[in-house]
Each structure stands twice: as C-alpha cells, then as structure tokens.
Amino acid sequence: MTVPDGKPELLKAQYRAFSRQLPLMYLILISNTWIVAATHMAVAPTWLTTGVPAIMTLGCGVRAVHWLRVRSAEPTPEQARQALTRTNYLSSIIAVAFTAWSLMLFPYGDAYTKSHVVFYMAITVIACIFSLLHLRSAAITGTVIVNGAIVAFFASTGEPTFVATAINTGLVSSGMLAILLINYRDFTRMIDAQVEAARKAKEQHRLLRMIDDMPIAVMTLDPATFVINFANETAKRTLGTIEGLLPVKADQLVGTCVDVFHANPQHQRRILADPANLPHHARVAVGQEVVDLQVAPIHDDDGSYIGPMLSLSIVTQQVAAERRIRQLAHYDVLTGLPNRATFRDRLEASLARPESRGGLLLIDLDGFKMVNDLRGHLVGDELLRQVAGRLQAARSRAELIVGRLGGDEFAILVEDEEVGGAAALATELIAELGAPYTLGDDRHVQIGASIGIALIPGHGREAERLLSRADMALYAAKAVGKGTYRTFSPGMEIRVQERVRLEAELRTALVECRDLFVFYQPIVCLRSGRVTAREALARWHHPQHGWVPPSEFIHVAEESGLIDRLGTFVLDQACREAAGWADGARVAVNISATQLGKGTLIPAILTALAGSGLPADRLEIEVTESALLSEAFDCIADLRHAREIGVRVALDDFGTGYSSLAHLRAFAFDKIKIDGTFVRDAVERPDCAAIVGLVADLGRRLGVTTVAEGVETAAHLQLVTVEGCFEAQGYLFSTPKPSERDAPLVAALEDRLEILNAAGTQTAIV
Template sequence: MFLAAVAGGGGVWTTHFVAMLAYEPPAPVSFDPAMTVMSLVIAMVGLLISFSVSALGVTPVFALAGGALVGLSYSAMHYTGMFAYHVVGLIEWQFGYVVISILLPVLCSAISVALTSQRQLPMRHFCWSVALLVVGIVGLHFTAMAAYRVTPLAGSSPEIDPAAILALALAIAIVALIIVGTGLASYLIDTNVRTDSQEKLRHMAAHDALTGLPNRPNFTSHLSRLVQEAGGHDRKFAVIGVDLNRFKEINDTLGHSAGDEALRIISRRMAQCLRDDEFVARLGGDEFAAVTKCASRSEVSAFSNRLAEIFNRPIRIGSMEVSVGASMGAAIWPDDALELDELVNNADLAMYHAKHAFLDGLCFYDAGIGALVRKRRQLAEALRHALEHDELDVHYQAQMSLSTGKVQGYEALLRWTHPQLGPISPSEFIPVAEENGLIGSLGVWVLRRACMDAAAWDPPCRVAVNVSAVQFMDASLPRLVHEVLLETGLPPQRLELELTETALIKDKARSLHIIRQIKALGVGLALDDFGSGYSSLETLRSFPFDKIKLDRGFVDGIEQDRQSKAIVRAVLALGKSLDIPVLAEGIETDEQMSVLRLEGCDEGQGYLLGRPTPVGDLAHKSGPAPMVPPRQHRVA
C-alpha cells in the first residue's frame, strides 16, 4: 500500500504540475515551494489512508469509502497546488465548478476501487476501473481550472525568474523518474520474490519435508507421465515397494531424532545412486517407492540389489552404528496391472509378503501372493474389530508343583473365535498382530482381563501373563501394571510377568531399568522359553528373575534323548545354584513327568497337568486345582 501511495500520489501530482507549467495565464506567475511540496505529501498520505480503509473489510462499503477518499485526496492535492500557484492579478473562483471538480473524482474513484476489490477480477472490470480513474483525475484538473479566473492588473508587472521555473520543472522531472523507478523496482522485486516463492511452494508441495525426496503426489504424477509416454509402444516399468525392517527399533532405542537422521541418510544415499529412468519417493513413515523402466525382471532385480546394498550399509548416528535392512516387493506395468492404483497396491502386497516371509531379495507380485496377503489383511481387520468389541477371551493353564501336585498358579493364554472362521490359533493371529501394530493393545487387554479374573479367585493363587517385546520396550509399562493392579485390586505378589530374552537384548540398560521398576511394585518376573533363541548365562546374572521357564523343546523326547536330559539336568542345577525355581513347559506324558520329578524340577505345565480352560470352567476341573468361581464382570 505504501508503494502504491507513492506511485499513485506522485504520478498524479506530476501530471498536475506538468499541466500547470503548460498553462500560460495573461499575467506573470510563480510557485510557492513549501505549498508545492505539501501538495505532494497530501497526495501520498491521503492515498495511503484511502488504501488502508478499503482493505479493512471484504464488504463493498469499505471499498466505496476508500475509493471516495482517493478522490478527496486528489482534490486536496490539486487545490493545495493551486494555492502554491501565484499569479500577479485578480483571482476569482466559480463555486459551481469547484463542487463539480471535487464530486467527479470522488464518484469515479469510489466506483473504480469497488470494481478492483473483487477476489476474481475480470479483465473488463479492470479496464473500466482504469478508465474511470483516468476520467476522475482528468476531470478534476480541467474542471478545477475552469473554475479559476485571472484578471491581470494594469501597469508594470515584476519579472519572473526563469531559473525558478526551470528548477521547478527539473524537480518535477526528478520526482517523476523516482516514481517510475520505484514502480519498476517494486515490480521487479515482486516478480522475483513471487517466482522464488512459487518455486519453493512447488518444491514443497512435491517433495517430502524431512528427506527432500519426492512425496506421494509427486510419485503418482510420475507414474501417470510414464503411462502417457508408453502410449501404444511396448514399454514397461516396475514399481518397487520398500519398507524398512528395523527402523522402529532405532526409534524406540535411540529416539525419534535418530530415526529422522537415519531416514535422511538413507534418502540421500538413494538419491545419489539413481540413474536415468529411475525414481525414488518417500510415501510416509519408513515406506518408500522406487520406479524404473525395464524390459525384463532381471533389470528390476539389478535395481533392487543396488537399493538393498544401501539399506544394508551401516549408518552411523552419533556414537552408534546401525543397519536397517528392507523388505521389497515389485509389480510390473502392464503385466501385473493396468490401473496405477492397482499396480501400487500389488507392489505393496509383494512387499508385505517379503516382510512376512523374511525374504532377503526382491519379491515379485503374483496372484497367489496377492490372495495370501489379502487374507492376512482381512484377518488383521477382523482382529482389530474383535479387540474393539471385546470378542476375545482368555483361557488359563495350570502351573503345578511337581513334588506336591498342588496348583501354584495359572498362565493366561489369549484365545480368539472368529464368527465365521471359528477358533483361530494364536500361532496364526499373533504374528498378524505384530505386523499390524496390534500386539501392544492385545497385551494391555490380556493383562487387565487376567488381573480382573485372578482377583476373584478363591483360594487365591498366582496368574502369569506374557509380555511381548513391543510392550516390554514401552517405558510406560511399569505405570500400566501399577494402574491395572489398583484398578482390579489384585495383590502384586499374585501377578507374574513372563518375558523372553529377545525382549531384553535390544537394549539391556533400558530393560534393566524397566525390570527394576516392575520388581519395586512387588510383581514377579519369569524368563520364558529359556534354552531357545538368544538364551545365555549373562541374562540370568544381569536380570533379577524369580523363575526360569524351560522351553518345551527340551521336554519333548526327554525320556529317550540323552542330550535333552543332560541339558535339562544342567538347567535345573543352574536354577538351584542361583536359587531360582525352574518350570518345565510342554509336559504331555507320564514318562516326562517322572524324569522331571526324578531330576528335581520344581514346577510343570502342559496338557498332562491341564489344558487351557475358560475361567468359568476352572471350578469344574478335577485334581488339586483350586476352586474358582465363574467370572462376574467383564472388561469394558
């Protein structure tokens, strides 16, 4: 608005005084410098106020008011300039012309500004606006001059200094050049800034803010261009879906800032390795998509191998060195799909299959993979629905003392009966829950349900609940356990959490801190599946476990396998040395029971001692199990 006021006020002021210099009255003239400069200031300030008023609101009233002030500003400028015009003679003003000269620019400028205040300005309205403004300014000048009458005085008149007139003309010329230069400079600045801003906005709209790679809309546009270029020619291109394998571990253990840095490093490496006709975009999170023109699958595989080398290359973040790896799946246009949405979806299906099957190389899409992945996705949606609508259940399997035959407690086991598919094995739906981020919610649900059920048992006994690696790495787990115990009224010493060593080795310092907080609540901890996976004596030395659960793989065949019996004997001896009781899982035969009793195993669990049973049926179990009343309330 300031630049517009300078240009508009100075331009009209220059027009006024150029016309005044062209006027030759029948008497000598001179100009008052102070009043001349004042008229210029009045024009500029008046316009600035006028533009400010017109910008106050979106209604036409403000535009009309601001436009009227434009006309008044020009009128005030004109008449101030006329008072600076000194003529040796008698001056007369015709009042009617004066009124018309003021009303004409006020009316024309009000309509002109109102026309240009529209959001979508048609060209014809713009032309009318310019024409009205010109009519108002020109009409002001010549109507006001028509109101001006000069009668020369008889006798001699003082000589007018030509140098003063020349100085005024030069001053006006300089002001005109300044105005033209200001307008030109402002136009160039505005044009350059607008161009830069638009370029930045286009880049921001088409690229990911964190990594600088093309984003999903840019990726979609690139695929559309490839289809148009292919036309009727026999050309193909492949879409490769990429999902980082161990990115969540970086976020959980090193923090989100480290995860962001890892994404930036990986993205920079991918951008540097691209060749002609290759394209990589970040779709969101740790998911990427790559596109390459191809004539055969071998070319796609070669491209994916270069990407895999990048994902497997170590990344240094601070003092840590990590490697993420990735699962990749490819779909080829037009072989696997003609529609782009279907093509991208098929690449995702192949990628998810590679992730689930732990494939090292690239997985190409086929119909069988699509059906399998769709089934797992449908299962995940059904599991999410079952969790939200409380359609899951918890069964309990007895944990018995092998020396006395008395039930010491029960392990809580999650069960799911699908309305159409019937009972679904945990070995089938638990991996689906882990893949789709549901395992944490399932763990919380089972913990709350098991504590609520156990709180009603009479006589009281212990309940054991498995904690997944995802749930255990959550720093809020101790607070959650405390809240559930307070909510259900279960004494802490009657709750036992079962952990696998896999959950501990990701970050031992963090794991030890969480374990100490749980132990401080009075809750017991058991090392589950000992003897399988990453089991080591260092874990027993470093972490304060209350129980060791011997993996069922060593119990199976213990009556004939000398090696299994020797391992069991060694674990039992280790437990006695560390004063940690040992529970053997998977006891299914009397022979297994006899060997374990003979070797001095403390507790056992398995089908021989009791199958997983709904809480309402525990009261009807035979044997030494405690009598348990049916559950009287459910988790909301």
C-alpha cells in the same frame, strides 16, 4: 484589475521585472517631458513648462531610485504584493498627471508644437505600456487613461485630422491591449510552468534523496542506450561487495552500460527495451555470486515510457538456502535419495506415459532394527547410507529410479523392463544388500533384504494401487522367511482383504465381549509337583471359522491397535478367575511389546486388581526379550512400576532374543522362561540341552526361578529336572483349558464345530 494574490512566485517574478523596467520607464518619462517642455518654453507659461515638469521629474526620480536600490533584493511574496499594489496606484496617478499636463500644454504654439505634444503622448504611453507589461492592471489603467483621454480630446475638436488621429489612437490602443493581454497571459503561464518545473524538480530531488537513502539497491536506465543514469548509494554498496567480479567499479556505475550484469546482453536488451516485457524478474550468476534483479517500467504523467528501474540484491546465500529447502522437501536428508513424495511424483510421471511398462520394487531390510537398537542410531544411519549407495550403484546397470520411503524401506522403479527383468534385479539386489557391511572401526555388519514386486501395467497403472500391491508382495516375502522376493498375485490381495475383515470382526468381538475366552495352562513345581501358577491365554472362537489361531488374531490386534483392549480383557478375566482358585496359584498374563511404555499398562493392571480383589503378588506379567528392544518408549519403567505395586515380572521366550544378558542386568526379573524350542529339541540335540542347563544354572546364580516351556514327554521332564529347572510347563501336564465357568460354553462350541466339519460347511480362516 487588482494585483494577483495566491501566486507568490508570480508576484516575485513581476517584482523582479519591474525592478529592471521601471527605472527605464521613469527615465523615458523625464526625458520626453523636458523635451516637450523645451519646445513650448517660448509660447507657454513658465509654471507650465518648468514648474510642473520639475515636480513630475522629482516624483519620477524618487521612484526610479527606489527601484534601482531594490534591484538585487529578493522580496518576500508579501513585500512584492505591497510594492506592486503601490505601483498599481501610482500608474493611475502618473497617467492622469502627465495626460493633464499634455492637454494643458496643447493649446500653445503652432501646429508643429501641437503635433509634438500628440507625438509625446503617443510614444510615451507606448513606452509605459511595455514597461508595465508584467502587471496587467497597471498597464491597462495607464493605457485607458492616457489613450482614452487622447481619443476623447481629439475626437471632440471636430477637426478631421484630429478626429483621424483619435481613431488611429483608438485602434492602436485596442491592438496594444490585445498584445498586452496575450503577453501577460504568456508571462503568467511561463511563471506557472517554471513554478511547476521547480516543484517537480524539488520532488524529483526529494525522491532521489529518498531513493538514495533506501535500503534497497535501485538503478535506472536510459532505454535507448541501456546506460545506467542513476544508482543509489545502496546499489553502490551492494555491488561493491562483488565488484571484483564485475568489469566496472561500484562507484563508476552511472554512465556504464547495463550489459556488464548479463552473459547474454542481447536477450537482456530485448526485455528492457519493451515495457510490454515488464515487470520482469531474473536471477543472474556473476561469478560465484547470484544477483537478483527486479525490473519495473517507469511511465510519465502522460503514460509514455521513460525507462526501466532495476532493484537488485545479492541472494547467493538465499539461493543456497532455497536449494537446501528444495533438497529437504524432495530428497531424503540421510541418503540423498528421493523421498516418498518425490518418488511418488516420478512414479506417477512414468505411469502417465501410455506405453509405460516395468516393475515397482519395495525393499525392506531384514535385521536392520536389531542393528540400530543394539549398536545405536549413528551406526544405523551409516548402514542406511551404505545401503543407499549399493542401490544407487545398481542404476549403472539399468534405468532405475531409487527412493527411500522411510525407515529401512526403499523403493525402485524399473522402467521399460519385462517381468523377468524386475525379478532378476530383485535377486541381484538381495545378494548385494545381504553382503557384509564395513562400518566405523572396522566393524562388520550383515543384514538381509526382502522385496515385493508389482508389475506395470499388469498389476495396475495407478501409483497408489501399485504401491499397495508391491507392499502386499513384500509382506508375503517376509512371511515366508525373509531374504527373498515375491511378485504380487491376486491371492495376496484376497489375504489382505481377509485380514481387514478379521480385524473388523475382532473389533466387534472386543466391543461386544463375545466369542472371546481365556484358557489356562498350569506351571508346575518340579520338586513338589504343585501347581504354582497358571498362564492365561487368549482364545477367539469365530462364528463361521471356528477357533482362530492366537498367532493370527494377536498379530492382527498388535498391528491394528486393538492389543490394549484385548490385553485389558485378558487381565480382567484372569484376575477375576484367579481370585477364586482354591490352591492360591498365581496367574501369568502375557504382555505385548506394543502395550509397554505408553502409560496404559499400569492403570489397566491396577483396575484389574481392584475389580477382582486379587492380591498383586498373585499376578505375574510375562514379557519377551523383543519387547524390551524398542527405544521409542521406556519399557523398563513400566516393569519397575509393576514391581513397585507387588506384581511379579517374568522374562518369556528367553534365548530367542539378541541381548538377554543385558536385559537381565537392566532389570531383576522374578522368573525366566526357557523357550520351548530348546526344550523340545534338547533330548536329541546336545547343544539345546546345554542351553537349557546354562540358563538353569544362570537362574540359580541370580536367584531367579527358571521355567522350562514345551515339556511334552517324560523324556523332556527328566531332562529339565536333571538340568536344574525349578518349574515346567507343557502338554505333559495339561493343555490350555477354559475356566470352569466357560467350560460348558466352550464344549458346546466344540460340539457345534464337529457338526459343521462333518457337514463340510466350516471355512478356514486365512
């Protein structure tokens, strides 16, 4: 029964309703009061028919004027609450005053005037109830006071007519109160609904403002018509950059059908019409541009589908970058061919077919490294591109999958070909890849190719096994002289297994320091006949296979990473042995290409010298020309550091490399060793003799000692002496022999070897 609090909008709505209704209520009260007073002026006292109505008229007039004055004002919730509270109180006062006046006036006059009073009270209270309808407490108070008084008064008279009037009034009052409560409830619900609608509208407006200012382009659609009904500013700016490709301007998006973005509108409509298809992501080509669309469903509070919301962006550059990334991930950057991973995937996909057959070709370029090192990587890259072009050209004649596995190694998968087809292709490719290449500035380069073949399904149906077996065949092709092909055979796998076993056994020998020896071959001064140096040569006696050729186990050591350990072993043994030589000869130790430029050689040399006490100038290290060709490490720096600590440096196998003069200019060697192949053929071949003479003359001019290797006969000795060599080395002077300390053990091993050979139990090393 109090004024509702906590609902400011309801208070203001009641206030506005009263500002319109209460002036009319007061007018009804004033007019009805004076009409009743007029009918009783002849029968009732003047104070009752004139004085009291005048006072009530004054009070009602004041209130009516007040409400008329505030009719256009918009009150605050507090002002509305105070005004309604006053009205609540005043409604009780007015109800009591007018009811009391009416009952005092009732006894006067005849039945007609009395019935007028009853009618006045009934009709006036109805008017007041409807005027106070929007304030439940005031309306109920007025009804209870007025009608309660009527019912009580007339029921107490005992007159049947008045009693009936009392009953009718009570019934009408009950109905009016019910109607009052229903209308008040509907009024409050309407106000609450309006408040909620205003709140939602405000939130929606705020949300739209936020969406409008978002850096993401957003649009919403009518799901029935597919017409764009909202597009934020970002969407307009985004599409404004490509509006030349659209049939509509960016600022005219709202009201336009979304079909303008899709070449197949029906497909797009099917997706957008059904929320079950959402969320949905698509990229749509608009001319040369790519638009990325993200579509999400919008649902109402009750879960009903309102429509789709689209966010969009121009991703042309992103798509290009993604394509580039995919290209880099799956294709070789230099040649454009599938890279190793992609080629392997395609190989596995081909092998997954039950009926698949064909051949896998691994191609390695012969001589490419030399071109790359001598002419630079730019020339090497161009050469690889032309090789890839020739391989791709072969695809026009057969169903091929071509890939670059890395470096100068390529692979080709020949599908649905018989054995002869893969071999014929290999022969054809060797010829094509061996033809001259024209590079920049009309430079011509010629290289070769070796190919290993594994057949499908004969050599396997697993990618890893096929690649491994094709690699074995390639290794075999290169071993027989390059420029040819070999098809895998079981014997190749056996040899690989033997090599793996040999590596393991060499590793064990190095760890346990057994069965490894250092033999020494003298280098003789041709003028004095004195031994000036002895070359230290590694030897390995295998318990089952006997002496393993150095060319085999040193190659294994280089490929397996054991060469540093083997080189350290030879250095230590050679320095310790040389420290005890009475003739003071130097010791020469061969250094592998794989030992240079890694930062391990100089520490090994210093350790060997310190451990043996050998002076640094009595140690020579020999390097081949090929060891100096690698650009991966700074090999010359190691040689310079060795020279700085007093170690002499010799260039071994001179003449067999590709840039000898350049190396002589890059580093001042102490000694040049002429390769034995030239010396051995020099007696019968003038060209070889000329080479020996030229190198000897070059050594004299450079002030470098020249050593002729491979001197095996007196004729060889005479020739190298005539040609001007300073020193010589070969079987004519001595074969490599073990040290005095190892000689008894070596002799025992050789005796045992003879016994085993005689018994036929010695197996050959592969």
